[in-house]
Amino acid sequence: MASIKDVAKRANVSTATVSRVLRNTGNVTEETRQRVLEAIEALNYQPNVLGRYLRRMETETVLVVVPDITNPFFSKVLRGIEAVALKHGYQVLLGDTQNDARLEEQYLNVLPQRQVDGMIFLTARIRKELMEEMARQFPIVLACEYLEGTDIPTVSIDNISSARKATEHLIRLGHRRIAHLSGPMDVILSRDRLRGYYQALAQHEIEVDAALVQEGDFTYESGYHLTLKLLALEKPPTAIFAANDEMAIGAVKAIRHRGGRVPDDVAVVGFDDIHMASIFEPSLTTIAQPMFEIGQKAMELLLRLIEGIDVERRQLVLPDRLVIRDSCGGGRSV
Amino acid sequence: MASIKDVAKRANVSTATVSRVLRNTGNVTEETRQRVLEAIEALNYQPNVLGRYLRRMETETVLVVVPDITNPFFSKVLRGIEAVALKHGYQVLLGDTQNDARLEEQYLNVLPQRQVDGMIFLTARIRKELMEEMARQFPIVLACEYLEGTDIPTVSIDNISSARKATEHLIRLGHRRIAHLSGPMDVILSRDRLRGYYQALAQHEIEVDAALVQEGDFTYESGYHLTLKLLALEKPPTAIFAANDEMAIGAVKAIRHRGGRVPDDVAVVGFDDIHMASIFEPSLTTIAQPMFEIGQKAMELLLRLIEGIDVERRQLVLPDRLVIRDSCGGGRSV
DNA sequence: GATGGTGATGTAATCGATTACATAATCGAG
DNA sequence: CTCGATTATGTAATCGATTACATCACCATC
Incomplete structure (x- = not known):
């Protein structure tokens, strides 16, 4: 498996220059740029993201913790999250707790382990103090649920x-x-x-x-x-x-x-x-x-937290709507 | 954020010893073991998994590519995958292509980038040659679907x-x-x-x-x-x-x-x-x-591929069953 | 008492990329 | 023509853990 060094050698440049081409940062002449690209092509090089992650200390990955992925409500919210994540180049790691609160707390650990840049919880059965402590140190957003008496960022309906x-x-x-x-x-x-x-x-x-x-x-x-x-x-x-x-x-x-x-x-x-x-x-x-929208807003909020942008409105309440159909009689049928 | 060096310093040992304690490998006296554990506790240390991943060149993560996560069929298969993954200490990354074949090919790249140790595809619209080439180099399992005329490991029904x-x-x-x-x-x-x-x-x-x-x-x-x-x-x-x-x-x-x-x-x-x-x-x-079982078998197969164990039966066909209920008349109602 | 084996620990290389800093080359202004 | 700014590139440190190898102490055996 070719590494950045192999590319550098083949293109007759330093690894620094290869990295600059890869990440499109700094100044590189069009000519060397081409040489590097050719070498990448020839070696069928793919950058090893682990090296990048370690150095940059960020993974552009978020973890979404769901209580039950087979529940269509949650998979719809997930879709909203994914949509925004994808647009911003983030990956979504899925944690399905299968309604096990202990698993939920375990997932919390991936943050200090630096495996993900942030988390969205679609469930909140974690001990409040623990959750608060983590939320103080890392980007965390609650969606659908919230924790009473905290100011952890939240997206939900009333x-x-x-x-x-x-x-x-x-x-x-x-x-x-x-x-x-x-x-x-x-x-x-x-x-x-x-x-x-x-x-x-x-x-x-x-x-x-x-x-x-x-x-x-x-x-x-x-x-x-x-x-x-x-x-x-x-x-x-x-x-x-x-x-x-x-x-x-x-x-x-x-x-x-x-x-x-x-x-x-x-x-x-x-x-x-x-x-x-x-x-x-x-x-x-x-x-x-608004399932999809809840997901979107939650991810947008999380992105702002990750990027350290000051979030003014941390608790978002989205509008819901009573849909009258046939199961209750009286109303008109839709 | 405390690193392994901080722990080593506090426990008055080398980082090697701390690592040995963490991974439970090699010989460490009970006494130093305790000292290290105390230091870990005191510093609230969590190992940064990125360092580990890079060094070991494995992430204990698998990617599951689903065409549509809101489809209950796939989420059930996913559950089977998760169950086995969890038991073996693997994480599951979810890739929802939302029925976009191009996205499917993109996901394939995470393998050479070393972001995951293996992949399970619940969809197979990728160009056959491309898929075959990747499957030759990396652990890949197809579930539900298969590719004609290849021997890529597969789990499905007939x-x-x-x-x-x-x-x-x-x-x-x-x-x-x-x-x-x-x-x-x-x-x-x-x-x-x-x-x-x-x-x-x-x-x-x-x-x-x-x-x-x-x-x-x-x-x-x-x-x-x-x-x-x-x-x-x-x-x-x-x-x-x-x-x-x-x-x-x-x-x-x-x-x-x-x-x-x-x-x-x-x-x-x-x-x-x-x-x-x-x-x-x-x-x-x-x-x-057998949705859950398809997931289980697929993950088991993938694990064996990852561990380099020779897989004798690469193409698994599971039994299905006609369930007769009311929508077709004639038969008895279940 | 010399030899070798074993157990405990340390030193330092390593994984692969990114990036701070250094250096060299080029250009323009005065 | 010189100086400073700018551009292009290279050198080497760095991220945090793992681990090959080295070292040392201790014990048993002949």
Whole structure:
């Protein structure tokens, strides 16, 4: 494998000159430039990036930590990140924690080890102090999630208000017994959506029934099983607000398997607006998050942190939108 | 940021000894070992992996090139790769080409640049000669796809026979006008599935009608629109075999929008058995690929190539399975 | 007591590129 | 014609770890 020295020898110049040609820095006459390029061509030379990384102490690589890459929501956000990364010549390393919080903390180590220039977390179950300490020293951005009481740069939507919006929509349609399929309570996003749900109930003076709130884990399966549980209640809900679309689809299926109809017997609202939400029948009423844009903004923010540009607005809240479809009845069908 | 020198100084040893402690190689007395560990602890030292990489000329990282990470099929394969990689201390770099063949060739360059120790391609639209030349010099494994007439290590199913199986199932149910929604013709996998479809027709002496074969791109949207086209034919098909589940779902939706019922008016068979295939209504009859296992095997194969172990069976064909559900009628419902 | 083996540690080369600094050549202004 | 600026190129240090090789101490064996 040819190295820069071989190229230098063949072109009859120093390695410094070869490097200058490679990186297009400094002054090189067109003539030597050509000689170097010819040598590169002849030797089929490819610069070894490890040498460069070590010397420059940067890898132009960012790590994205995802809780679950098979979840379409995250892969869409990832796409946004990739788009911006590619445009700026950065590579994206993927860390899939498969919902394991310990793995999450492990990934944090790649920063001091200098393996990447920065990180984006699409999950935030790491101990707050640890995360804060790292964020002080290295470029880190949280997307979708955030950590309470920190000023770690964040891109997300306002989960509380959107959950409130979703719940209010059901109330407006006349529902009073509204259940909530929450996400895991150790992620803030789930707690926020639950809070929004509570706020909506309170605002309309609807009493909270603890039995109507069930903690899931964002999977179809959990949505399905928890809904069976809800339907077995003495006074089952007439509407279900699920913390994501996959659980909402699970809910619909469970209702059907029990002989119920959606939305006639039970109305269902989801969250995220994944592709399947509009395809599934009945199409899901849901909160649309700008997934791609969240990814873009997060990466843009990260780039500014890496480049040491002072970031004025560190906490970005993007707009979301209630998309009314067929799964909750009442509204017009889109 | 502390380096190995700082640790050495503090522990009153040479950097060589620190390295020995870090890597657990060579002989070190328990006493100095402790001193070194204390120094590491005190300085909060993390080894800079770039130095290590350069010296050892390996990164314990593999690159996985995916045509579309938002496609659940690929993310499932990726999971299998990750599982094995993690167990062997390898990191996984993700390259999402977003179906751009040029990007695919670009990714190939990270190998001679020594950025990764090996690559797995879940797509193979690269020029054959180029790919072969690289595969001769570096560890490369193809998964799902393969390149005709090469002996590049590959893990996949037998797409021809499984497509034949799927088509035959429809024939057995009495269908004679069977359409095929193919994938893009520049990927071999699509051509193989088309071939299997043709074989089944030939075997049962059913004439091929060119109008019944439509080239899609594996997306829901293409499945939807091509099916509308099929339904507008003078003699529309009574069954549709789609080259993947997402197009199959698109087909079902199109049939419904035209007032048809599935499977009563038109039977539909998919391919891959993604999660949604069993959830969607009607549940999809489809070819189940062992996605996770494909990933695992591919990574295992790659590891052996990286470690220079002679690989006897370079081309691995895994078993697939026809899963009969509701979308094609006739069979029992699962 | 000489010899050789083993274990613990240190010295310094090395991986491949980048870049601060040095040097040489060229040019233009006064 | 000289001086300083500018341009082109080279020399060598550097990034941080790993490791071949050297050294030294200690012990066992004959």
